[in-house]
Amino acid sequence: MASIETRDLTRVFRVGKTEVRALDGVNLDIEKGDFAAVVGPSGSGKSTLLALLGGLDTASSGTIIVNNRRLDQLSSHELAAYRLSSVGFIFQDFFLLGHLTALENVEVPLKLAGVDKRSRRARASELLETVGLSGRSHHKPREMSGGERQRTAMARALANRPTLVLADEPTGNLDSVTGKEITETLSRLNRERGITLLVVTHNLAVAKMARHSYRLVDGRLTADAEQNSGEAAK
Amino acid sequence: MRFRDITRDVRLNLFRRKLRTGLTMAGIIIGALAVVTIVALGNGLSAFIDQQVRSVANPNIIEAWPTTGFNPSRIAQGIFSNLGRAPREIKKEKQGEFIGTLKINMLDFDTVEKIKEVKGVAQVKPLVFILPRSVQLEGDKREFETVILPWIQGGPHVLWKGRTFSSENAAECIVSEAYVESFGLKSHKELIGKQVTLRVNEHPVLSLTGQGQLDPKLVQQLLDIGRALNSPDSDTPVAIAEAFRLTMELIASDGFARLGSQEPELSEFPATIVGVAKKGLLANLIYVPDEYGAEMGRVLFRNLDLYTEKAYGIGAIVQIGDPEKISQVKRDIEKIGKLRVVTFEDYMGAIHKVFWTMQQILVIFGFIAFVVAAFSIVNTLLMAVFERKREIGVLKALGATSGTIRMLFAIEAAAIGFWGGVAGAVIGWLVCFLGNVIAKAKWATILGDTDIFLPPTWLFPVLLVFTTILGLLAGLYPAVRAARLDPMEALRYE
Ligand SMILES: Nc1ncnc2c1ncn2[C@@H]1O[C@H](COP(=O)(O)OP(=O)(O)OP(=O)(O)O)[C@@H](O)[C@H]1O
Ligand SMILES: [Mg+2]
Helix, strand or coil, rough: CCEEEEEEEEEEEEEECEEEEEEEEECCCCCCEEEEECHHHHHHHHHHHHHHHHCCCCCCCEEECCCCEHHHHHHHHHHHHHHHEEEEEEEEHHHHCCCCCHHHHHHHHHCCCCCHHHHHHHHHHHHHHHHCCCCHHHCCCCHCCCCHHHHHHHHHHHCCCEEEEEEECCCCCHHHHHHHHHHHHHHHHHHHHHHEEEECCCHHHHHHHEEEEEEECCCCCEEEEEEEEHHHHC | CCHHHHHHHHHHHHHHHHHHHHHHHHHHHHHHHHHHHHCCCHHHHHHHHHHHHHHHHHCCCEEECCCCCCCCCHHHHHHHCCCCCCCCCCCCHHHHCHHHHHHCCCCHHHHHHHHHCCCEEEEEEEECCEEEEEEEECCCCCCEEEEEEEEEHHHHEEEEEEECCCCCCEEEEECCCHHHHHHCCCCCCHHHCCEEEEECCCCCCCCHHHCCCCCCHHHHHHHHHHHHHHCCCCCCHHHHHHHHHHHHHHCCCCHHHHHHHHCCCEEEEEEEEEEECCCCCCCCCEECHHHHHHHHHHHHCCCECCCCEEEEECEEEEECCCCCHHHHHHHHHHCCCCCEEHHHHHHHHHHHHHHHHHHHHHHHHHHHHHHHHHHHHHHHHHHHHCCCCCHHHHHCCCCHHHHHHHHHHHHHHHHHHHHHHCCCCCCHHHHHHHHHHHHHHHHHHHCCCCCCCCCCHHHHHHHHHHHHHHHHHHHHHHHHHHHHCCCCCCHHCC
16 A cells, blocks of 8 residues: 555746746655655755655645545645644754754644643653653754754654654765664664655665665656665664 | 744744844833823823812802803804804804904893702802902011902812801901911911901903993093084084083093003902811912902902892802702703803813823824834834744744744734733833822922822723734734745745
């Protein structure tokens, strides 16, 4: 059973008179609980793909089905609810809120979901522990290393128990050792919690850890799912 | 998102930029401060004047004037409401509105009798005007200014020490406590029993041209001279001799002598001080028995018939038996017809209206501050939206709806309004408090323990609701802008 299914997914940006086809007829199937990677050069449309799958952007044409729901038919309010409850985003630039501590950052999605203060404190601490960051819960982002920040972002992405985690170049701002640790943690969460994980990257080492990887060039998938030996399976 | 969490986040966001928040609030604070102090001062002064006037006047009296004839307020209205308009036709029933048709009408005795018959009326007396020049203590050369009122206009509650008058025309008076100081005495006890001279003016203009005089005799004499000179045999020695005789007679007459004298005549009235009234804002008051007062009033118009069976006077003062029934009595007197009836409360109402109008005008200035403050809130929030663009994008990616984002900014603006209102109200209240302390220290003798700044309690909730709504309205546009931000673009934004 497919968790993600896109058909002829196309996203066209218009800048003045020129058209940029960021995605051009993408057909992608990712199974529930899979760890998939999409690799491709800069500007190939990776971030655009993630935004569409995460309900942050709407397609120009084509369909997206996630967990048996057509995203392209949801209202903006429903898309917000979808992002809140079903999706966890992880970005290259972390996008933590600078004035909040790690713990408070993890609390944000819980707060948006209307969880009361005590429960979200408890859940946020637990999540920080899961990503191995319990000692840093009262630090602000600027007092943390890149790896610690990305772990905070991971904990935040998991806050509302999403079925799908979308990571856009999660190791892009990290050194290779830290990057590997982050990817390993993601992979572990994928295995232990059955979360569908889609990582977009041009880091091949990361891609190798995924079970399936896809190549995106100029907005088109060039090859079908490539079965990895799957370091993730280790 | 829960409302409690929204308000908590709003507080956090406001504290993140303390200086900017403070400066933005300043407009609201100044507006609220202005409104509180202005309204408090207007309210306090109004209450103070009210209390002062009540302490020296008799609230249980009604004035009744003939509707035709002299009506100063109508004349003023007529003049001001008609500025720049085409001249109006003078209609008989509206003569009172035209300065050129000014006429002083006497109240007729029939009407007075009808007023006396109205149920609830205790007594009716002519409305007496006295133009006092001065009061002088026996054995003291100095003259002091004074306002002399017939006792009916004061009433028993005015008396503080001593007694009331022995009769309606006794040569007695009740003076304000303030004269202790003027006369150089030690206490009010020394006032009682002292002899004073009350000097009363005749009206410089009225005495020559007004109701009572020109002396009809004088006019007659002039007419006689004219007739003698114009008679068919005017050039005969007999006629000339007659005209000459009449002229000499005229020159020798009292009336003619008065025409020439510039100084109005003074009359002196001796009086024994029998009582003392508590000193108020109007500190120069002296009350005299009604009939004795009427005698002084006759001097003003130099008309010995005035306030007697021959000429009632231009208005009546009606004393009410039961103060509760005052409005009923007023209505019944009005039913007699052709009477303008004014109660003490009507006068107070007019005074309060003046204060209320002044207050409203001043409050407009406070509102100018609010308008400026509203623009400043709009500006601050647009800046905040711009600065927090990425944050908005992140919140949306995490699942915040546009509604939540809109709410966050709108509540932030409302909070600026609310807390600005609170700060302004608190500072305003402090200003009022200090103002009262200073005023009491400075004018202790007049004020006693009266508050000049009297902020009405309803003002605070009304003000807070107003500033909060003002903030909310100012925040709407920035909030909508924030909510409309495209999350992808916001996240991409460098
Ligand atoms: N809002 C936009 N307006 C115009 N063009 C856009 C917009 N967003 C993306 N694009 C264009 O779409 C194409 C794909 O962009 P996208 O960000 O998806 O690339 P990417 O694969 O994520 O690149 P990178 O690896 O550098 O992050 C690019 O050519 C980009 O210029
Ligand atoms: Mg990208």
